Amino acid sequence: xxxxxxxxxxxxxxxxxxxxxxxxxxxxxxxxxxxxxxxxxxxxxxxxxxxxxxxxxxxxxxxxxxxxxxxxxxxxxxxxxxxxxxxxxxxxxxxxxxxxxxxxxxxxxxx
Amino acid sequence: xxxxxxxxxxxxxxxxxxxxxxxxxxxxxxxxxxxxxxxxxxxxxxxxxxxxxxxxxxxxxxxxxxxxxxxxxxxxxxxxxxxxxxxxxxxxxxxxxxxxxxxxxxxxxx
Numbered sequence: 001x002x003x004x005x006x007x008x009x010x011x012x013x014x015x016x017x018x019x020x021x022x023x024x025x026x027x028x029x030x031x032x033x034x035x036x037x038x039x040x041x042x043x044x045x046x047x048x049x050x051x052x053x054x055x056x057x058x059x060x061x062x063x064x065x066x067x068x069x070x071x072x073x074x075x076x077x078x079x080x081x082x083x084x085x086x087x088x089x090x091x092x093x094x095x096x097x098x099x100x101x102x103x104x105x106x107x108x109x110x111x
Numbered sequence: 112x113x114x115x116x117x118x119x120x121x122x123x124x125x126x127x128x129x130x131x132x133x134x135x136x137x138x139x140x141x142x143x144x145x146x147x148x149x150x151x152x153x154x155x156x157x158x159x160x161x162x163x164x165x166x167x168x169x170x171x172x173x174x175x176x177x178x179x180x181x182x183x184x185x186x187x188x189x190x191x192x193x194x195x196x197x198x199x200x201x202x203x204x205x206x207x208x209x210x211x212x213x214x215x216x217x218x219x220x221x
Contacts, residue, residue: 004154021212031208042201043155043191050208087155098145099210103154 004102012106018074022088031091034073035062038084085108113138117202117213130189134202142204144185149199
């Protein structure tokens with residue numbers, strides 16, 4: 001079966017750095033995604049890792065270790081607008097591009 | 112880039128009534144299309160996916176069904192809604208590595 005774990009909630013201070021972890025156990029792995037979802041809205045794509053290492057995109061970075069089944073999303077210089085849920089998703093299988101999502105981590109940024 | 116149109120945005124339906132949610136895609140041809148449901152406090156659950164016209168794969172047993180009558184049209188249906196069908200329904204299309212989501216339909220079954 002598929003299992004993706006991430007913390008339910010986190011709180012961080014404006015201007016700080018926060019790391020959101022994700023661990024996965026899946027049958028087949030073909031990439032890991034991070035999405036941001038504001039309340040009541042559709043998820044928006046943040047990052048994609050298929051090889052081990054760190055991918056940096058502005059204030060957001062994502063790390064993957066396939067041997068450990070582990071990823072994290074790093075958010076720097078937190079802004080109030082970063083308050084949202086962050087979804088970790090694993091792509092299984094090269095053909096259908098199916099994504100299996102974790103339950104999401106609700107991040108609250110406080111002044 | 113792709114645009115996913117999904118409607119309606121909100122829907123309140125009584126138990127036992129039928130359902131039809133429609134999703135259309137612009138900006139691509141022959142997309143892989145998906146229906147996800149997000150229940151309160153739970154993650155996104157894949158319900159159906161389609162790799163082409165008339166091709167539907169179901170991921171979970173339920174009283175919902177899906178159809179793909181045209182290349183860029185994906186429909187989610189039910190003949191009789193249950194209370195447990197309440198949730199936030201999202202249509203998605205993929206262009207690796209990204210998945211593009213529609214704005215979602217919030218369904219409340221009363």
